[in-house]
Amino acid sequence: MLRPYAAARRHLSIADKLYELNWGLVLLIAIIASIGIAMLYSVAGGSWSPWASSQAIKLVLGFFMMIVVAMVDIRVWMNIAYPFYAASLLLLLGVELMGMAHLGAQRWITLGPLELQPSEPMKIALILALAKFMHGQSVEDISKPLRLMVPLAMIAMPAALVAMQPNLGTTIILVLDGCSLLFLAGLSWWWIAPVITGVAAAIPVAWRFVLHDYQKARVMTFMNPESDALGAGWNITQAKIAVGSGGAAGKGFLQGTQSRLNFLPEKQTDFIITNFAEEFGFVGCIALLILFGTVIGYGVQTAIQARSQFGRLVAMGITLNFFFYIMINGMMVMGLIPVVGIPMPLISYGGTALLAVMFGFGILLSVHIHRQVEIPRHSTGII
C-alpha cells in the first residue's frame, strides 16, 4: 500500500519510490546472487578468478541497473515496449545474418567491448511487448483468430530466429513465456485444448525434421545414459553423482570433488547447481528452493496486486520466465529432462544472462512500486 500522502499523488518522487521498493525481494535476490558468487569461487577450486570476481562486478552493475529500472514509471516501460521488442528482434536478425558467415551456432554479437547475447534481452522484450498488446484487448478479443495472429507472430519470430542459431533452450523459454502470457490474458480454453493436443501430435514430426542431430543425440542419451557413457551420457551420469553424493548435509563449502576435479562439463555455467548440491546437500538444496519459491511468491503477489493489466502481465511474465529457468536447469542437471543449455538464474556464470535477469527484476520492482497506477485499456501508456 502506498503511503497515504503518496497514494493521492499521480506522480511519485524518487524518495517515495525508494520507500516503496520491495526491499524483501531485493534482499532475496542479493542472497541468491551471493550464493552464486560463492559457488563460482568454489568451482574454481577456491579462487576468485576466473569467474567469481568478474561475476561480482557484473552483479554490482546489475544491482545498480535493477534499482534504476525499478524507479522508471511503469507507463514508460509500456511506451517503449514495442521499440524495445523491435530493436531486440533486429539484433537477433543481425546475429543470424552474421552467423551465416560462420559455421555452427552463433549466439553473440560484439558491440565494441561488449559481447551481447541478444536472446537474453529478447525474453524481457517479448514479455513487455505481449503485455502491452494484450493490455489493450478485452478477454473476448484475445481469442478472436485474427487478433490472435499478432501475439503468435510476436512469439514466433524471435523463437524461430533463436531456434535457427540453434539454441533449443532459449527457444523453449521464449515459447513458454509467450504462451503463459496468452493463457494469463484469458485465452479461451477452446484454443488451448486443441493446441496442447496439436503440440503433442507434432513432437514426432519435430523429431524427424526440426531437431538437429546433436539435439536428438541428447534425447537418446538421456533415455539411456549408459549408451554413451563417456560422451554425452557422461554429463548426465556425473551430474547425478555430484548431486547424489552430497547426501543430507553435503560435503561442506569448497569440499565438493566432482566439479573441482572437472568431472562435470560447464561446471561454472549450466551445471553449477550440482556443485552447490554436492557441497550443501539436501538441506542446502531445499533452502535454495525455498529462496527461489519466495522470489516467485513475491512476483505473484506483485502481479496480483497491480492495478493495470500491463503491470499484472509483465510481473507474472517475468516471474514465470525466472521460474522456467529454474525448472529447466534443475530438471536438466538432475536427469529429469534432456540437457538443453539453460543456466541457473542468478547462480550460473554469464554476464548477459545475469544482467537480463536483473533487468527483469528491475521491471518487476517497478510494477510493484507503481502497482496503484491505473492505465486505461485504450491508453497507449503514455503518461
Place this chain on the structure above:
Amino acid sequence: MPLFDRKDKSRYNTFTRRALVMTGAMGGVLAVLGGRFYQLQIMKGDEYRIDAENNRISQRFVFPPRGRIIDRFGVELATNRRNYRVVIVAEQASEGVEAALDAVSKIIEIDPLRREKILHDISQNKRFAQVPIAENLTWEEFARINQHLPYLPGVQPDVGETRAYPFGDEMSHLLGYVAQASQKDQENDPDPLLAQPGFRVGKRGIERQFDGQMRGDAGRSRVEVNAYGRVIRELANIPGKPGQDVWLTIDCQLQRYAEERLAGESAACVVMDASNGDVLALVSTPGYDPNHFNVGISNAVWQDLLHNDHKPLMNKVLSGAYPPGSTFKTAMVIAAMENGLGDLQCNCTGSMTLGNHEFHCWAWKKGGHGGVDIHRALAVSCDIFFYEVARRLGIDKIEAVARGLGLGAPTGIEMPGEVNGCMPSAAWKLARYGVPWQQGDSLSAGIGQGYVLTTPIQLAQMVARIASGKALTPRLVHQVGNVVQPRVIPADLPFSPEAMEAVRKGMQAVCEPGGTANAWRITEPGMEMAGKTGTAQVRVITKAERQSGVKTDAQLPFNLRDNGLFVGFAPVENPRYACACIVEHNAAPHPQVAATRDILRFAQQRDPVKMPVAYPIRAAQNRTDGEGT
C-alpha cells in the same frame, strides 16, 4: 473505479484465477525438484557417494620387484634390471594416439606389429591407463625421448623393472620365461596385477611353477585424479611386498658345462646328487632366449622356434617321453634277481623265435654274443638274454620293479609340464586297446621298446635310485623366500641288496673292457663311472627292410634316426652323481655316452655337492639344533 469497465473486471478475475493456477503449477514443479533432491541425495546418497569416490580416487599399482632365481652357490640365474620405457596415456594424447605414435617412431623405432599391439592394448584399457609403447630402451634412446617430450603430448617416460636372464638361452627350459598375462591367465587368477598392461607373469619352468611366490604383492598408490586421469595428489601409499627369491639346487657351472657339451644336439640331460636327489643340472637343448619373450617375441623368431626339428620350445627333460631302450635293462636285471633268475644262462645266436615271430639281438649279424650270464648280459647289452628274462617273468613282474624305480609315473619335480611316460601292464593294454597282452609285447618291453616310454627325469631318478639304493625323488628347489622346501627322507628300495649289487656291478662292467661303453670310460682313478647305454628305435623296422638290409641312420631323415641314451653314476664307490642323458636321433657314435662321461667327470672334479652352499637358510634342522644347545 471509473476507469475499469465490466470487461476489465472479468479480465482481472480471469488473470487472478489463472495466475493462481500457474502459481500452483510452479509450486508443484519446485516440489518435484525437491523430491528429486530427496531421491538423489537421501535415498541414493550413499550409492552416489561411492560413485563419487570411485571417480575421484584411482588406485595405481606399483609393481613389486619379482623374486630372483638363484643357484646353490648364490649365482643369479634370473634377476631384474632397470627398464627404461616409454608409456602413453590415451586421454592426454591431445593430438590422438596415432599422431603420438608417429611422433615417437621418428625418435625410436616401433615396428608395425608392435604398433598394432599398442593400439590394441590402448583400446582394451581405461583412457587414463599407462600403456607401454617401447621398453628396454638404451639410455641414449631414453634421453632422446625425454628431450622431445614437450612435443609428445600423452607420452611419458617411465623407469620400471624388467626380467633379465644373464645366461641368455642357457637354462631357458629350466627357468622358463615371463610374458604378459593372457586372457586365460587372468580368468584363472583374480590378482588384479595381471590385468595391468606391462605386468609379466611366469610362463614356463621355475618362473611358472613359483610365479605366485616370486610375483609378490603390488604396492598401491591411492591418488586423487581429475576427470582426465591426471593425478592431483597422493592420498595413500600402501607399500607392496617384493616377490620371494627361489633358491635352486642347480649348480650353475655344471649346468652351463652340460649345456655347452650338448650344444647343437636335440638332447636332454639331468644330473642329480645321488645321495639326496638334488638336481644339479637340468638341460634341454636347444633352448631359446627368454629375454625375447619378455618384450614380445617377433613372428620370425617365433616361427623358427615353432618349426625347428630340434624342438627348441619343448622341455625334453619333463615333456619328452622316449622308449628307454637298453637303459631299461638295468631294471630287468633287478627284476631277474628278485624273481630267482640270477643264475640264468643264455646262448645268444643273434636271434630267437617266439611263435612265428623272430626277435633279433642288436648283435645278430655278428652271430650273437654266445653264452651270456646276467652280469655279462648287461655289459654287452645282450637282447636275447633279456628277451628270455621277459618271457619267463611276464610283464606284470617287470612292471612292479620298474615302478619301484619310478618309471612310468611323474617324479613330482617342481616344474610344470611333466608327462607320465608309460609303464605298461597286461591290464593296462586291455583297458587301453581292448586287446590282451601278448608274450611278444613282454619281449619288446624287456629291452625298453614297445609300449615302454620314460622321460629323461624318470631315467635320472631311476639311476639315482640304483646308485643309492634309496627311493630318491628329484628335488630342484631348496628354498623359496625364507621357507626351506620339505625334503622327503627316502625309504630304502624294496629290492634285495644282492639285486642292487648285481645291477651296479653290471653297470660297472658296461664301462670296462668288453662293455658297450668301454670306449668312454672315465680313466681318472677314483672317478670311474658305471652306466648303461641305450639305442632306441623310433620307427618300426619291417620284415622286408630287415631282409633287404636295415638302413643306417645316415640313410634316414633326421626324425626317424635312433635316439641315443645313457644312464650312469659316478664314482663307482659311494656314488655321488647320477646322470641320465638322451640325444635324439643321433645314436651312431654314442655322443650321449661321451657327453655323460664328460659331465660326470666335470661334476666330480668340481664336486658341487661337497662345496659349501650359499643358501640363506641351510636347513630347518640346523636351526632347531642351534636353539637346543
